[in-house]
Amino acid sequence: MKRSSESEPTTGRNQMDVLLVGIDAGCLSVFDRLSEENVIPNLRALLETGVTAPLESQIPPWTPSAWPSLFTGVNPGKHGVYGFTGFDGYDFHVVKGDDVHAHRLWTLLDHHGRSSVVVNVPVTHPPDEIDGAIIPGFIGPEDPPCHPKGILDDVREAIGAYRVYPRYARGDDSLSDAEKIDEYCTLVEMRGDAFRYLADRFEPDFGFLQFQKTDTVFHEFDGEWEKVKRVYAAADEQIGAVLEACTPRQVFVASDHGMGRYEKPEFRVNAFLEDAGYLETTLGGKGMPTWNAMRDDLRDGEQADEWEPSTVERIAAALASVGITAHRTGLVLERLGLGEFAKAHVPDGVVRTGNEQVDFPNSKAYVRARTELGVRMNVEGRDPDGTIPQDEYEAVRADLVRELESVTAPDGEPVFQEVAPREAFFEGPYTDRAVDIVTVPTDFQHFLSAQPCEEYFVETTEPWNHKLDGIFVASGEGIDQSRSIDDAHLFDVAPTILAALGVPYSDRMDGRVLPIVEETEPMSYPEYTDSNRATVDSVVENRLETLGYIE
Incomplete structure (x- = not known):
């Protein structure tokens, strides 16, 4: 079956009121360089016809905490997520949507009878039950439960395939860099195809489409510019196709943080x-807390909540406890000329459990x-x-x-x-x-x-990593380009989007309505509860690593 991007645009549908495009790690320095090289014509057009400003991120400016702050309008002290992992005593689990204890943009819109389509936004698994559709993104499993139930199967039937993660693990040398970037671009295309299919089917008032690989390409490939250009060009092409198919009255672009050299x-x-x-410090044990230990399970479609060492990793921990650490073994292998072989074939979990730990x-x-x-x-x-x-x-x-x-x-x-x-x-x-x-x-x-x-x-x-200033762009009907938003903050995105849709923002939000749209009055919403959220069974898992943020 051909992909939806090969189909003619749908006509006669209701016009989307507001589209929010999330560009993970997007920032003015990257956008400016890409624009100069004519890599992102659709994004450049939005920048030129709208209002553009740096968007100050929060502390900490990392995906699993910053995106929830963006879509709830509150600081982590109010929504509860500070990183990739949550903790119970000295143990840890990978965060998911259930860890975010605050109303989302789309749940507040649902409260007012407004519909939404949300695709690939991090930390949205399991999904909220709303008028519309949600396909969760980063940090969820490869085959996440979606809303409504069965919609992911419909998407795959319509567009040919849909994946959350690449088909390879980081460090996999069986693929060339060019093949890996091809996979990145395929994932980007899937985001746009899925969003257009869902927007045509549900005709939402609000759409939220997020691209994650605009961040990961910097981490995995050390900011190699030609690779960055390919990923951004793919994202820009999908943005252009979405704009043509959905004809939103207003378009916003926002990022969770910036990116730059360290x-x-x-x-x-x-x-x-x-x-x-x-x-x-100690020798022997489970290793330092990290979500890396559970990423392969996520890529394989499991819900990786917690991690326990495998038999081999426990052996490595036992050897470390008597002084035979992975580091010391690695030095011996280096002298024997086997260092590169060991790096390629020894699981990262063995390194974690077989070395000094806190x-x-x-x-x-x-x-x-x-x-x-x-x-x-x-x-x-x-x-x-x-x-x-x-x-x-x-x-x-x-x-x-x-x-x-x-x-x-x-x-x-x-x-x-x-x-x-x-x-x-x-x-x-x-x-x-x-x-x-x-x-x-x-x-x-x-x-x-x-x-x-x-x-x-x-x-x-990691020579390329997160910076505090991301980007905010607003374009379309009713956007007041005469107003300055040089002090825009991550927390301002949610109340501004709600105001653009004529919906009161929550009086619990830490952000404000940016003056480019007509302000609505805040209101007190019911206390947030998990009662309207979908439930999902946990699967106990035990493998490791694939995408980035390696210690």
């Missing part, structure tokens, strides 16, 4: 904490997951084996803030532009899920790592 060395925060007397129960403070951008403290009465008495919490935290503020890089400049208690960044009923101390790298030039190590500073693991 010019300075990686900082191993836990190495500093160990030398400062806050952190203990001893969480016996530490006072540690970085648990690098994308949280902060340090967690091990507090009596709060954490299972807390080591810091509650009456000493504030004093110990203040001391640790001062010590982190004093850290300088090899060039003599401060590593952090801000070190502060979590209350300075987060507010709401889920603030207690945040790190105790927020650490913001200076100009986002230092990649922060949670991996224990003897050295504080090493060559950066």
Whole structure:
């Protein structure tokens, strides 16, 4: 069956009121260069005919926390998601839609009888039950439950195929880089095809189409420009096809964060904490918390909630506990000329369980997951084996803030532009899920790592990574181009979209209606509950790794 992009555009359908295009990691510096090289003509037309400004992201500016902030209009302290993983004591799980405890754009629209089609937006699995359709994206399983039930089968029948993840795992050398980028572009095409099919079928008032590979191409291929151009060109082509098919009255483009080079060395925060007397390490165990351990399961269609080491990984942990670490074994293999073979064939989980790890129960403070951008403290009465008495919490935290503020890089400049208690960044009923101390790298030039190590500073693991400024674009009927939005923030997107649709935004939102659209008055919506959300069975899983954010 031919793909829907090969079909003639549908005519006679109702016009979509508002289209929101999500470009993960989109930012002005990247857009400007792509525009100059005529790679993104459709996006460039929106920039030229509309209002464009940087969009300040939140802390932490990473996909699993930032997209929920964008589509709820509230900070993580109110919606509850701070990173790829959520934690229960010292154990962890991959976050999903059930971890987001706030009304979404589309659920508020549904409250007012307005319909939506949402495709590929991260952290939307399992989907909400609304008037319209939802196909979840990143961090859900490969075959996610969608709304309405069975709609994914209909999409695949209509467009030929639909996948959430690439068909290969990162590090798979059986495919060339060109073949991998072809797969990226195929995924991008699937997003546009699926969205157009659903928009034609449901005729929604609001559409939200997100592209993730615009971010991943930087992580996986170190920002190689020709590869970036191919992925953005594919996304731009799909945006053009959607604009032609749906003829939205207003179009918004928004990103969760920006992207740029990290010019300075990686900082191993836990190495500093160990030398400062806050952190203990151990050999043997499950390894450092990371969602990487569950990504292969997601790619294979399983709901990867938690991770337990395989038999081989447990053996590696046992060997590490008697001093035979994966690192030490790797040095021997290097001397034998087998280093590259080992890197290609040894599962990453073996490296995780077979090397030095943080001893969480016996530490006072540690970085648990690098994308949280902060340090967690091990507090009596709060954490299972807390080591810091509650009456000493504030004093110990203040001391640790001062010590982190004093850290300088090899060039003599401060590593952090801000070190502060979590209350300075987060507010709401889920603030207690945040790190105790927020650490913001200076100009986002230092990649922060949670991996224990003897050295504080090493060559950066990912030379291209997240920056604070994303992008916001608004174009179409009724957009007031005379108004400045240079101070636009991630939290402003949801209330602005609601106002553009003539719907009151929630008085719980942290953002404001940007002055480019006519403001609506806020209203008090019912407290958010999970009662209207679809349910999904969990599958216990045990493999590892595929897409990025590797320690």
